[in-house]
Amino acid sequence: MSMIYGYKWLQMTIKYKELELLAKSETTKWVKEGASNLFAVARGNGSVFWIVRAAYQKRRSVITLGRWPVMKAEAARELAPSVKILIRQGFSEDAIKNALAQTSDPRKLLFLVEGRRVAEGGRTPSFETVARDWYENHLKNGLSEGTYKRQVIQQLNDHIFPILGDRPIDQIRRREIVNCLREVWLNKKPTGSKLRGNIERIFDFAIDNEWCENNPAPPARSLPKSNHQVQHFKSLPYERIPELWNWLHERPRMGPQTQVGLALAILLGKRTSEIRKMRWADIDFEKGVWVTPAEDMKKRKPHRQPLSTQAIDRLEYISQLTGNQSFVLANSNDKIMSENAMLYALKRFGDFTTHGLRASLGSWCSENGVSKAVSDHIKAHQPKYLDAAYDRVDLLEERREVLQKWADYVTGCA
Numbered sequence: 001m002s003m004i005y006g007y008k009w010l011q012m013t014i015k016y017k018e019l020e021l022l023a024k025s026e027t028t029k030w031v032k033e034g035a036s037n038l039f040a041v042a043r044g045n046g047s048v049f050w051i052v053r054a055a056y057q058k059r060r061s062v063i064t065l066g067r068w069p070v071m072k073a074e075a076a077r078e079l080a081p082s083v084k085i086l087i088r089q090g091f092s093e094d095a096i097k098n099a100l101a102q103t104s105d106p107r108k109l110l111f112l113v114e115g116r117r118v119a120e121g122g123r124t125p126s127f128e129t130v131a132r133d134w135y136e137n138h139l140k141n142g143l144s145e146g147t148y149k150r151q152v153i154q155q156l157n158d159h160i161f162p163i164l165g166d167r168p169i170d171q172i173r174r175r176e177i178v179n180c181l182r183e184v185w186l187n188k189k190p191t192g193s194k195l196r197g198n199i200e201r202i203f204d205f206a207i208d209n210e211w212c213e214n215n216p217a218p219p220a221r222s223l224p225k226s227n228h229q230v231q232h233f234k235s236l237p238y239e240r241i242p243e244l245w246n247w248l249h250e251r252p253r254m255g256p257q258t259q260v261g262l263a264l265a266i267l268l269g270k271r272t273s274e275i276r277k278m279r280w281a282d283i284d285f286e287k288g289v290w291v292t293p294a295e296d297m298k299k300r301k302p303h304r305q306p307l308s309t310q311a312i313d314r315l316e317y318i319s320q321l322t323g324n325q326s327f328v329l330a331n332s333n334d335k336i337m338s339e340n341a342m343l344y345a346l347k348r349f350g351d352f353t354t355h356g357l358r359a360s361l362g363s364w365c366s367e368n369g370v371s372k373a374v375s376d377h378i379k380a381h382q383p384k385y386l387d388a389a390y391d392r393v394d395l396l397e398e399r400r401e402v403l404q405k406w407a408d409y410v411t412g413c414a
Contacts, residue, residue: 091113186224277327
């Protein structure tokens with residue numbers, strides 16, 4: 001048990017019923033709400049307030065965000081990190097409180113306070129403030145749902161914000177960025193490479209907004225040689241794919257959505273993230289085509305996918321279960337299948353990944369004389385060597401012929 005200003009407080013994640021009980025307290029109580037220095041504080045008179053506590057150069061600040069239940073717990077959790085950033089950057093309580101009187105939007109709050117300091121000739125926005133604005137407004141909406149989207153901000157949280165987050169963006173130097181990147185670059189180069197690229201983009205964004213004049217992000221060639229060994233996705237030799245197909249349809253303990261999802265991944269060479277989001281509205285059974293919307297594609301462009309007769313058969317089968325829902329592989333609540341469901345099922349057969357199924361199809365294409373242009377279009381790659389004419393026609397019929405031969409091979413109909 002700890003003390004704050006003589007009052008007892010507990011650390012916990014607060015639930016609605018606990019807030020109701022807190023409001024009935026006859027004495028002052030502080031309850032810590034997870035991270036970001038956020039507290040729910042009972043005044044002993046039936047009221048509960050959300051308060052952030054943080055310090056800057058031994059000066060402790062206490063900022064009231066709002067009163068519960070007018071301000072819900074979710075809103076307080078979203079707002080608290082921004083207030084904490086402002087306190088630790090040395091902004092006065094009055095400046096923060098004045099901004100809170102105008103907005104409860106975390107991003108607007110940061111720029112409202114920091115923008116005033118810039119106008120008064122003070123320091124520019126912090127690296128973390130600019131990075132979060134870049135992510136929320138210029139990157140987040142341009143990424144499909146999935147692990148990478150979450151990783152972008154998580155990697156910055158893990159490796160950059162703790163060291164450079166509070167620094168004015170125009171005062172950060174290249175050697176500081178190199179020092180932040182050194183460990184992850186040496187031991188996890190793919191992560192380090194993504195981080196370096198995103199840092200460079202954040203500074204380009206800052207330059208566009210006139211918060212700094214130069215981009216100090218180091219070029220990859222200036223970083224130390226990495227110890228990381230490249231690990232490719234584990235794949236199954238294409239000769240064993242018919243064996244996998246038979247196993248898939250003989251296993252009694254597998255949900256129909258998982259079974260059909262894996263079957264489509266095998267037949268179509270599509271990413272499982274795209275297959276999981278397949279909607280009935282995007283499938284044209286008459287033309288034998290599935291159009292993946294741009295927002296579900298890694299490259300953010302719509303993709304026409306020809307369907308083999310075997311793929312159509314699997315879709316007709318699952319339509320008996322999910323045909324009245326939005327998603328082809330929906331659960332009973334019309335929610336998208338878990339991203340790990342197919343991976344875990346596949347692990348029962350062998351040590352390889354769902355992404356490796358795309359490599360298996362690629363190997364078969366190479367062995368059977370399929371042109372690289374057609375093979376790349378099947379996997380929705382966008383190699384630079386393809387000319388504009390090829391890209392416009394998208395080789396739909398050529399891909400249809402190849403995928404039908406592949407499906408015949410996999411299912412033993414060849």
